[in-house]
Amino acid sequence: MMNFRAGLADRPTYDTTERDWQIKVNANESPLNLPPLVEERVMARLSRVAFNRYPNEETTLLRRQIAQSYGLSEENVWLGNGSSEIIEKLFFAFGGQGKKIVYPAPSFSMYEIYAQAAETEGVPIALPGDYRLDAEAFIKTVQENRAALAVVCNPNNPTGNYIPREEIGYIAAKIDGALLIDEAYIEFAGESASVLLGKYSNLMVARTFSKAYGLAACRVGYLLADRAVIDMVQKAYMPYSLNVLSAVTADIVYQMRDEYRPRIDMIIAERQRMFERLSGLEGLNVFPSAANFLLCQSARAAKLYEALAAQGIGVRSFGNAVRLENALRLSVGTREENDRIFQAISDFMAGR
Numbered sequence: 001m002m003n004f005r006a007g008l009a010d011r012p013t014y015d016t017t018e019r020d021w022q023i024k025v026n027a028n029e030s031p032l033n034l035p036p037l038v039e040e041r042v043m044a045r046l047s048r049v050a051f052n053r054y055p056n057e058e059t060t061l062l063r064r065q066i067a068q069s070y071g072l073s074e075e076n077v078w079l080g081n082g083s084s085e086i087i088e089k090l091f092f093a094f095g096g097q098g099k100k101i102v103y104p105a106p107s108f109s110m111y112e113i114y115a116q117a118a119e120t121e122g123v124p125i126a127l128p129g130d131y132r133l134d135a136e137a138f139i140k141t142v143q144e145n146r147a148a149l150a151v152v153c154n155p156n157n158p159t160g161n162y163i164p165r166e167e168i169g170y171i172a173a174k175i176d177g178a179l180l181i182d183e184a185y186i187e188f189a190g191e192s193a194s195v196l197l198g199k200y201s202n203l204m205v206a207r208t209f210s211k212a213y214g215l216a217a218c219r220v221g222y223l224l225a226d227r228a229v230i231d232m233v234q235k236a237y238m239p240y241s242l243n244v245l246s247a248v249t250a251d252i253v254y255q256m257r258d259e260y261r262p263r264i265d266m267i268i269a270e271r272q273r274m275f276e277r278l279s280g281l282e283g284l285n286v287f288p289s290a291a292n293f294l295l296c297q298s299a300r301a302a303k304l305y306e307a308l309a310a311q312g313i314g315v316r317s318f319g320n321a322v323r324l325e326n327a328l329r330l331s332v333g334t335r336e337e338n339d340r341i342f343q344a345i346s347d348f349m350a351g352r
């Protein structure tokens, strides 16, 4: 008999199997690959990679570049295999037996899984009907539980709610433990909480290249935090954990991030257009969103999912997840994709 770690068998599996979707709007990816100018530079750089060496200089350059763009020092930045790894390691670093980590629910489903993996008690705070975070209730729960770590996803996945920066500062000031702001979708929303880092040493910000910068395949994310936090958190990592191909690609993408402004603006405009069109459909409730996706609710969500899937359109369903019953999440695609998605949804809702 195989003698696995206690609790491992009970852990949920994050299902990443995919069908061959014609239109894939189920994972909040960018619908667009690298901009041509960026691709040219990336390919040229990849041809000069020293494959025989462990990556060192490349990751240092990326850290330095990111730090400079925020007016921080290299010691305030740590890189990860996607922000997933950053979050997982933070749960490990602040967690452990007898510790608690607080996060809103519904939010990014992996928080619960990372808490379990870190053998830490996850304390979800139920968001109200409109999914807006009540800062006072959040602070109260964090304090009452003496949470080692509190997490706020901003804008929140999958609900799309955005919390203004002042409110983040207010929460950081009121709680004793560490506060992680998961800003995976912040480019579509507004201002990052990163400017508050100098003011609150308990504040940490996780960012990713996977969404607005369309680099999901490379798996690059980063943490901005106080130097003392980075010093501790890096102990949780393997040496050279970020591979050189991802590091140099992210380095060029970040240097050329102005190339991404038009597409981020396009996604924001399309989000608004889709929100308005979908809001007009009988039987469908659409939530306002500050991210690159829209959450919709309908009593017929399960059937709608099937109808879309039959047309090759992959959206995200949440099964029986608490407070997400009858909900579907659609990432914002290109204009053409969105038109097809809208047509398919409106046909279904009208019984056509």
Ligand SMILES: Cc1ncc(COP(=O)(O)O)c(C=O)c1O
Pocket (backbone or CB within 6 Å): 027, 028, 081, 082, 083, 084, 085, 108, 153, 157, 182, 184, 207, 208, 209, 210, 216, 219, 220, 221
């Ligand atoms: C809220 C949130 N945080 C973090 C991640 C992880 O992204 P990545 O590991 O690609 O940076 C995701 C991915 O969907 C997300 O939705």
